[in-house]
Amino acid sequence: MKFIKYYLAPRLVQYILVTFLGLSAAFFLPRILPMDPVKQQLAQYQAFGVYIPPEQLEEIVSTLQQLYGLEGSLSEQYMSFWKRLFRGDFGPSLARYPTPVMKVIAQSLPWTFGLLLLTTILSWVVAVIVGGIAGYYRGRWTEILDAIVMVIRPIPYYIMSLLCLILFAYLFPIFPLSGGIGVGIELSFSWETVKSIVEHGALPALTLLIVGIAWQFQSMKLIVQGVRSEDYVWYAKVAGIEEQRIVFHYVIPNAMLPMITQLGLQFGTIFSGALVTEMVFAYPGVGWILYDAVMRGDYNLIMGITCISVLAVTTSIFLLDLIYPLFDPRVRYR
């Protein structure tokens, strides 16, 4: 009971409030876009040579507004936005009318999730193991690793992707320049398809891995160095417990807690984590469709992507807060 009142309730209120504010911002921001989707659609009709008689213009405009969910005053739109949000419906994509926004996002999700789940988990595991060992033992090789990480760590991931693109797709053309799969290859479970997907995903994955490992290696190393100087490690040493046992049973597990937090936060940003990498490699994930949506003034799609990213981030923070007491009893009654 005490737990619910002092731990759960304040966090729940905060979660709901922040999500509400964030989603409202997502609603209002695209509405001030200088691009009017209705006018754009009309211009597109006219570009195809369709003649619209002036007396019908108003009717067409109102039909289009209805289709796009832009009818009524701002407050009415806002109310219906929340109604539809609870049903998980963001309306049709304006640039790819009449495909629903959810379907457009759903089509690009497997690409983003496949790429980011793999790289996030892989880089986390590698960083925890290597960083843990490098934090405990010291030697020539840890200094070399440190020096490499010190150089890689500050480079933002989009600059890294450009570098990798120049190095491995242009100077040494090992990997294809762009896309998620070769042109004309159909999605199926054939060897050819899988090979093409892996080839196209390798370079974006490589850049994300390099940056991810460097970043987490360093934090893991610092944490382990902190844990190493705790008294119980000293006692364990004095008691004559093998070094290896101390590292893997005493030090690394105790350094895991902040790393688990980091992993959880990263899961929250999977949806919006590598937008620019995807844009650089023209990888058909969420980042690519967001870029497309911005260029074409696709309100609904921008809004859908923004809402889902906000929800993903706030929810992952909230869930982390919830499971934290399970990992660390010290947090339980704070």
Added chain:
Amino acid sequence: MKKLRSLFRDLTKDFRFTIAFVILLALLFLAILSFFSPYHPQRMYQVPRGRPPSWEHPLGTNWLGQDVFWQLTFAVRNSLLIAVITSLISRIIAIFVGMVAGYRGGLVDRILMIIGDTTMVLPSLVVLIVVSTILREWVRHLTNLGLLLAFFSWAWDARVIRSQVLSLREREFTFVAVLSGMRTTKLVLKQYLPHVLPVILTTLINNMSWAIGMEITLAYLGLGIDPTVPTIGTMLQTAIYRQALFLRLWWWLLTPIITSILLFIALYWLSVVVSEYLDPRTRFQRIGLH
């Protein structure tokens, strides 16, 4: 002055500080050099186009007939300017919000912190893309982009400052000051500010490199500031957009990339060294005294 000199001597014991300092000094020199540029930063076809590096054009010329070296001097100046505007404005907001929230407490505190939390939780890149599409014309100006970026980077500092003020408020010197009739603004500025300044210094450096990075990202998307005004981002964007690689003008594309990497590394190392210096625990750890 003497104190400053001994501080500097302490810091230069770390080779990372020395390297970072030299890089930043060189970039600053480039930025100052831009005032003596023989070419106009935005005009095209001033020199023969597509020439490789030579004595006359140290970093070659690009496909638009501009000297890459002199373009770079303008780019460094403008990028640094954006970074400074962003970090200074966001620090001012952070100090103001953090102190008011911490000192006043209550409802004001709660509202300010909720606003701060919201800006922190929003996926800033997505929101920045949306906002700079909406305000495309407004953001084209350098100062305005700096202001926009500042809006997204004050929240964390405000929180740190608030928590420090909360603890300072309970200290005895506060009661002495209040009882002796010191005005609140004077108390906060004279007594509290010196306590929070060190924290602000390290986040200031990190914020600068974040702002430079965001400028590059937005420019890469064709958003952000006017693409004809050279910054590191727009230089990169122009080179990519004009297919520098396929024209085999590698010096055009690599110049902004390498400059940005040097800048990021220098700022990062500087922040690491400064925060280690300010937090003696990590300093001891580094020498192995624990």
